[in-house]
Amino acid sequence: MVTQARLRENAALGLLVLGLGLAGWAGCHLVVVARENAAIADPRSLELDEDTAPELILAKAQALDLGGDYREALRLYHTLRNDPSPAFRQRVHYNMGTIYLREAAGLWNSHGVLEYARVNALVTLAKENLKEALRLKPDDQDARFNLEYAFRITPPPKEKEKANWQGTKSSVFSTLPGIPGGGP
Amino acid sequence: MRKFTLPLASMLAIVAAAAWLTSMSDRAVPARLESQDGHTVTHTMGDLIVRDVVVSVHGGRIDPASLPAPGPINEWAEIRKVETDSAGERTRVRITYQVFHGVRGPETAELPPLRLRFSGTGGSPDVEVPPLPVSFMPLIPPGIPDEKVMIRTTRPAEPRPFAPYGPWLGLGLALGAGAGFYLLWLRGLLPILAGPLPFRRASRELRRLANQPLPGRPACLILHRALNETAGEAVFGDDLEAFLARHPEFIGLRGLLSEFFAASRRLFFAEDSDDGVYPLCLKLAHLAQRLERRRS
Structure with missing residues (x-):
């Protein structure tokens, strides 16, 4: 009977240790999650390092973009493009595509084809990222809408410059600047 | 009597040749396209389109090399998935496309034709599947100038869920409390x-x-x-x-x-x-x- 009582005590002690260990482990994670959520809610003062959680980097990138520093935001988004979670990668590609599109739309609507090269490059990047976002989540209505707009503002193909130069050897020489003062 | 012999022999030869040809064609029925789903639905940007092609094969098997490979097929469509399914003398080829066709108004475009090759069938081994017309309409209402379109904004980071840890904490506390009280x-x-x-x-x-x-x-x-x-x-x-x-x-x-x-x-x-x-x-x-x- 003494042995049985001791066994019961030991079993209860083991369960106590297990329960407290489990509670401690879960509590630690809850504290970490609560801290991360606080940082996500206000990421302005967030300092990034290699251990920073991807969601925090996304929050920082979003804050930088809203603050006007979209280039730094894109740099941060680029670091997240290979995240193993497809749902997270989808959001990263959507945000990148949308930033490229917004910049392209600004240039297109203000300068039109005068900014052909930049608009074309930005729209191409926007389309690539929005397509990838739609590959990962085909029913993303926002990505569909933005991609359609990217197609709308895609500049028309630039016409190839005509090869209509018809100069002759003499006319070439005639375009060379003369040496002032009649040098050799 | 002799004057009827040659025409009679010729007629018999013709009948025999026709019978032989008929039996040969019965033995070698080529693979034949039975149906292809017509797409009456109008699609928009990013839609997935499933194209079902049914071929009667009469004992033949589809050559996997003739199936289209996943990936882009033109400027506005790409293949996401290709599946085949054989039942009896029919083979169904199901191709899932995703379309990225930007349009300003209702338009029709065609998914390209397919050439499927079958082995073990008589006649021509290839089955030609005609192009599939697909209707598109824009998501952005026509008539709105580009500069008036408001693009959708970026998405904020999502708070991490407490989900797995809250229940574990509760379980741990309950276990610890129960064991503690028992002790x-x-x-x-x-x-x-x-x-x-x-x-x-x-x-x-x-x-x-x-x-x-x-x-x-x-x-x-x-x-x-x-x-x-x-x-x-x-x-x-x-x-x-x-x-x-x-x-x-x-x-x-x-x-x-x-x-x-x-x-x-x-x-x-x-x-x-x-x-x-x-x-x-x-x-x-x-x-x-x-x-x-x-x-x-």
Whole structure:
């Protein structure tokens, strides 16, 4: 009977240790999650390092973009493009595509084809990222809408410059600047 | 008679040749396109389009190399998935496309034709699947100038869920609390739940006797009282087995209890010395305290 009582005590002690260990482990994670959520809610003062959680980097990138520093935001988004979670990668590609599109739309609507090269490059990047976002989540209505707009503002193909130069050897020489003062 | 022989022979030869050709064509029926789903639905940017092609193969098998490979097929469509499914003499090829066709108004475009190759069939081994017309309409209402279109904004980071950890914390706390209460109950440290714990009280009272010069007699009295209280009646040495039968939790203490009754008898009736009685009572009370349980 003494042995049985001791066994019961030991079993209860083991369960106590297990329960407290489990509670401690879960509590630690809850504290970490609560801290991360606080940082996500206000990421302005967030300092990034290699251990920073991807969601925090996304929050920082979003804050930088809203603050006007979209280039730094894109740099941060680029670091997240290979995240193993497809749902997270989808959001990263959507945000990148949308930033490229917004910049392209600004240039297109203000300068039109005068900014052909930049608009074309930005729209191409926007389309690539929005397509990838739609590959990962085909029913993303926002990505569909933005991609359609990217197609709308895609500049028309630039016409190839005509090869209509018809100069002759003499006319070439005639375009060379003369040496002032009649040098050799 | 002879003048009919040559035409008759010619006719017989023609009939035989026709029969042979017919039998050959029966034996070698080529793979044939049976149907292709017509797409009456109008699609928009990013839609997935499933194209079902059914081919009757008459014993042949589709050449996997002739199936289109996943990936972009033109500027606005890409293949996401290709599946084949054979049942009887029919093979179904299901191709899932995703379309990225930007349009400003309703438009129709065509998914390109397919050429599927089958092995083991007579006739032409290739099956031509005609192009599939697909209708598109824009998501952005036509007529809105580009500069008036408001693009959708970027998405903020999502707060991390507490989900897996909250329940684990609750489970851990519940487990710890349950085990803790059980442990306290086992050790008799929950007086409310434990009910009267005679040996626990006796153990406490015995410890108070530690500094007395002759603690043997009062110690025996205390322990007798605890035993009586546990049994609900007076317990003597002769009643020990009956007591243990009613309280089997103390069976492990049979030897100590016998020793205690013997020592008590010597002390009270034979006026024996006090030596060794107090430690015996203390040990017995301590062990019994651990075994006693709440009684109904």
